[in-house]
Amino acid sequence: EHIANQIAAGEVVERPSSVVKELVENAIDAGSTRVDVHVEEGGLMSIRVVDNGEGIHPDDVETAFYRHATSKITHGRDLFQITSLGFRGEALPSIAAVSKVELLTSDAEDGQARRIVIEGGRLQTHEDAAGRRGTDFTVKELFYNTPARLKYMKTIQTELGHISDVMYRMAMSHPEIAFTLRHNGNTLLQTMGNGDLLQVIAAIYGTSAAKSMLQLEAESLDYRIGGFVSLPEWTRSNRNAMSTIINGRFVRNYGLNQAILKAYHTLLPINRYPLVVMQLEMHPSLVDVNVHPAKLEVRFSKEQELYAFVEESVKELLQRQVL
Numbered sequence: 188e189h190i191a192n193q194i195a196a197g198e199v200v201e202r203p204s205s206v207v208k209e210l211v212e213n214a215i216d217a218g219s220t221r222v223d224v225h226v227e228e229g230g231l232m233s234i235r236v237v238d239n240g241e242g243i244h245p246d247d248v249e250t251a252f253y254r255h256a257t258s259k260i261t262h263g264r265d266l267f268q269i270t271s272l273g274f275r276g277e278a279l280p281s282i283a284a285v286s287k288v289e290l291l292t293s294d295a296e297d298g299q300a301r302r303i304v305i306e307g308g309r310l311q312t313h314e315d316a317a318g319r320r321g322t323d324f325t326v327k328e329l330f331y332n333t334p335a336r337l338k339y340m341k342t343i344q345t346e347l348g349h350i351s352d353v354m355y356r357m358a359m360s361h362p363e364i365a366f367t368l369r370h371n372g373n374t375l376l377q378t379m380g381n382g383d384l385l386q387v388i389a390a391i392y393g394t395s396a397a398k399s400m401l402q403l404e405a406e407s408l409d410y411r412i413g414g415f416v417s418l419p420e421w422t423r424s425n426r427n428a429m430s431t432i433i434n435g436r437f438v439r440n441y442g443l444n445q446a447i448l449k450a451y452h453t454l455l456p457i458n459r460y461p462l463v464v465m466q467l468e469m470h471p472s473l474v475d476v477n478v479h480p481a482k483l484e485v486r487f488s489k490e491q492e493l494y495a496f497v498e499e500s501v502k503e504l505l506q507r508q509v510l
């Protein structure tokens with residue numbers, strides 16, 4: 188309980204994309220190499236996430252839906268050493284409370300699985316079923332029992348936009364996982380899962396964008412930088428196409444974006460932004476991911492050093508290109 192209090196409170200389930208995020212993060216934590224996401228009507232009608240991960244042990248299927256029963260954190264100190272994506276143990280209970288959930292999961296190769304159905308937090312069914320190793324999670328009629336919340340949902344296109352953003356971030360953070368996103372049967376995203384970040388960039392932004400990218404590679408005592416930045420000619424009107432992944436987690440940090448923009452300073456027309464997918468690796472003690480767990484913000488313990496190193500690395504890459 189004490190540990191839960193250390194984490195900024197906030198509702199897990201704000202809209203369909205929050206469900207997608209939590210379910211896909213669980214699939215990633217389960218070691219999946221394939222994650223298929225099918226949504227209908229912007230996720231408001233249904234969200235289905237199918238993975239080939241380790242599955243849930245039959246004894247743990249019900250407990251997974253109890254609040255904090257499964258939190259992966261055991262000591263307060265661990266907050267600064269988080270490596271798995273899930274650490275609050277409240278996603279499944281929160282989702283199941285406001286929707287109709289069906290879960291089919293197996294942790295074995297023998298074709299035996301468990302099926303559980305929960306509606307509005309109430310257990311309807313828990314039975315043996317046939318299924319292969321992995322987890323197949325369906326969330327239907329999100330917010331059906333909380334009409335006040337449902338009223339706040341925007342158009343199908345808006346909700347789908349948020350879902351696509353979540354999937355883009357997951358795919359960029361995990362080029363080694365094959366992702367698909369389908370909406371009403373149409374494929375919106377498909378990555379190969381062969382570890383090639385440039386292929387992921389092509390899948391999201393198109394092949395011509397991917398061809399305009401320069402490879403970042405730099406290392407200091409504390410930091411390693413990888414990923415891609417676009418040629419100055421290939422700019423966008425929107426800074427949302429500047430992405431940073433730290434230790435495999437998509438984050439937002441204003442200072443990092445500013446550092447990159449400074450490197451482009453003389454090369455970019457006014458109000459234009461480069462396409463960036465930057466990967467940063469550092470010791471977990473140098474980054475605090477818990478400024479706000481739901482909002483992707485992070486804080487660095489040596490931020491000026493990091494920003495200077497990022498600016499310098501990008502600047503050097505661009506200069507080499509111009510010469």
Ligand code: ADP
Binds near residue numbers: 251
């Ligand atoms: P957290 O991820 O913070 O532990 P969740 O509520 O998201 O909490 O999930 C509860 C637990 O259910 C997880 O810790 C995990 O053991 C199990 N679980 C959920 N989804 C999956 C999945 N797709 N594959 C394997 N296990 C899962």
Ligand code: MG
Binds near residue numbers: 209212213272273
């Ligand atoms: Mg989780």
